[in-house]
Amino acid sequence: MKTLIIYASKYGATAEIAKRIGDKINGSSLYDIKGGNCPPLDGFDNIIIGSPLYVGNVRKEIKEFIAKNESILKGKKFALFLSGCEPNKGAEYFKNNFPEGVLQAAKAAVFVGGLYDPKKSGFLDKLLLKIAAKKSDYFENIDGSKIDKLVEAMGS
Numbered sequence: 001m002k003t004l005i006i007y008a009s010k011y012g013a014t015a016e017i018a019k020r021i022g023d024k025i026n027g028s029s030l031y032d033i034k035g036g037n038c039p040p041l042d043g044f045d046n047i048i049i050g051s052p053l054y055v056g057n058v059r060k061e062i063k064e065f066i067a068k069n070e071s072i073l074k075g076k077k078f079a080l081f082l083s084g085c086e087p088n089k090g091a092e093y094f095k096n097n098f099p100e101g102v103l104q105a106a107k108a109a110v111f112v113g114g115l116y117d118p119k120k121s122g123f124l125d126k127l128l129l130k131i132a133a134k135k136s137d138y139f140e141n142i143d144g145s146k147i148d149k150l151v152e153a154m155g156s
């Protein structure tokens with residue numbers, strides 16, 4: 001069973017989560033959606049797609065990818081994950097960012113948590129995070145048990 005893990009990441013947290021998921025799945029490949037051409041999806045049985053949240057939104061490239069490949073995804077085993085600082089809003093973020101049919105067809109839709117480092121962040125992002133989530137300090141809330149849950153769901 002071959003698995004493709006497709007992700008977007010602005011500061012590296014979602015890339016790190018994607019890598020941690022990949023480390024737990026034999027025969028998986030990672031694909032950074034900004035990194036050129038996507039490998040042909042017909043070469044994969046399983047697909048996992050992940051995005052960080054920025055002011056309530058998943059990355060545009062991920063939204064576009066899902067819109068373009070919705071019917072292909074529905075013919076495969078696939079799962080979604082989100083990276084962000086507000087796990088209590090996970091359900092709302094999924095509902096607002098993905099078509100209902102995609103959420104229903106997904107094996108799992110998991111909010112994994114995220115990481116924010118103000119040292120890496122530009123002025124505008126600092127301001128936006130303050131407005132979006134009232135946060136300004138370093139945080140890391142990546143939940144390993146959520147990663148396990150996602151991997152398990154893909155295995156079943």
Ligand SMILES: Cc1cc2nc3c(=O)[nH]c(=O)nc-3n(C[C@H](O)[C@H](O)[C@H](O)COP(=O)(O)O)c2cc1C
Nearest residue numbers: 009010011012013014052055056084085086114115
């Ligand atoms: C400008 C900005 C806005 C953010 N907005 C949200 C948000 O609306 N909800 C949330 O849960 N996390 C939010 N976050 C937290 C990021 O989603 C989190 O740090 C994520 O792990 C970053 O992933 P990345 O490094 O792969 O880009 C925001 C962070 C920044 C810097």
